[in-house]
Amino acid sequence: MSNLMNAVDPAVTFVLVHGAGSNAYGWSPVVAELGLRGHRAVAVDLPGHGPGAYFPLSYQAPQDLARLRTEPSPIAGTTLADCAAHVAAVVRRAHRGGPVVLAGQSLGGVTLNAAADLVPELISHLVYVSAFCPAKRASMNELMATQEAAASHIFKMPPVPTPPELGVTRVNWRSSDPGFLRTVKEAIAADYSDSEVRTLLNILEPDESAALGASDGRGLPHKWGRIPRTYVRFTEDRALPPALQDLMIREADETTPDNPFRVRSLAAPHIGPRDPALLADELEQVALLCR
Template sequence: MSDNSGVERPGGRSRRGVLKAAVAGAGAVAAVGAGASAAHADTRRRGAPVFVLVHGSGSNSYGWSPVLRELGLRGHRAIAVDLPGHGPGAYFPLGYQAPQDLERLATEPSPIGAVTLADFTAHVVEAVRAAHRNGPVVLVGQSLGGVTLNAVANQVPELISHLVYASAFCPTRHRSVLELMTTPEAASSALFRIPGFKTPPELGVNRVNWRSADPVFYAEVKDALAADWSDAQVRALLNILEPDESAAIGAADARGLPDRWGRVPRTYLRFGEDRAVPPALQDLMIREADETTPRNRFHVRSLAAPHVGPQDPAVWADELERVARTCA
């Protein structure tokens, strides 16, 4: 298979196919099981860390709700951002609605096709500036959200006390998510097995039909994101995900710059049961980041979790509290 330029990619995968696999469904945080819908957890302890949480592909701030609730109950301050084109600003194609019109869905434009990594970065930088007025900022990103962490830290390293990558993409030697997903370490990613939903390249979107009735699609999505979850939990998760992500995000140069991003202490939450971003790929990103800034290496915490992360929000909060103690 080749991309629109006719260039063959490793393993017979096209550039467009690899990019879709890299971002399609790779952004959900465990949002099932806590029964919370809070978007903001707050206390008034000036000087205590403020957590700023960034979602991944096709997700939104709601995905962080269980974690926000747990942090709030423990007395921490935290906000979860909706990246441009997500959350209240998300566009749901008419062909995606019930009853679905798959022919229309294949060609219907989406505003998010014009959104760039620079847009994501500017949005999160604004949130970080606001949070920094109240205390040290711990910036957390899951999955595709990691590229936004890199870009924000490149711009305002002085405003960030710690970066936390939760099985998240962290390009340093490889320029983009797309390049990382063509490495041998990514070859086993279950994302490549998810039946794709083809759209014209000019739409600029990677589209996933989370409402598909195809049992093969459902089985592959569950295996990629949350193999150990119940069917009820997985279906609840799919119903909060958004169908479109900007194709520009995975293709953008998101390398962390040694003299900017490389100044910020960082932690990698390594998910050992992740089948979307395999442990081998996580290890590659950790190793390359450490080689880029050998005097500021990742603190690595390994968790027995699938791509969406631990089901228990207390596990998330425990890990973030460990980071917070380093910022005190």
């Protein structure tokens, strides 16, 4: 356990936002570690996730792969504005107890930008954990079209080929294809065991709103851009390659040169370090900055 516990103001609340196809449970190891250190932390389920998630009937066993390509999902109607409003509401409640550190992982970084625009005065620090941070390029989709993203193993992961009008990005995490397991492991959890990866796949959700990846997620310089921010780089990330992470850091710093990123690096794949204490250490260091 970190020796920082007694030095950090326990009134700081960490509000944690998950990435695509995930939910609050993905933050559970870090929330537990922070709680054991005496901190307040809440992991948010974005709209259409967690208890509100929709699992298509065709996704259940025995799977109907043909129907899975066309079965509608209510998450298609979820917008970036919906996610931002939901997180902003959590921040408002959390702020009653003291400073708020708002952290997001992967696609959750886009929601961080949008939520920060809504309540900049209530957020003491933003933390991007190998997360998307559009600044000059408008969206996640535009960032993934850059040369820096070309090496991403995400492109090797076959999505369910749903028609565009369905409005969802769908992944069959319950695929029985051993090649799919190998591809997913390589993309997001390369140093985890096969058993750990299978456990991960069983907590992921098949559907994500396609609108989130296409939405303009650039933060406003006079709102989002005035909040101190940290980027935690994952140097072993094969989904968001370090070159892409560095591009986002650089473009955000060019957008708000008077408020550059504080940058930290961890040797971790996309889903994070196997030891949650490493990420908890980084969040504690951020909390110190909020005193």
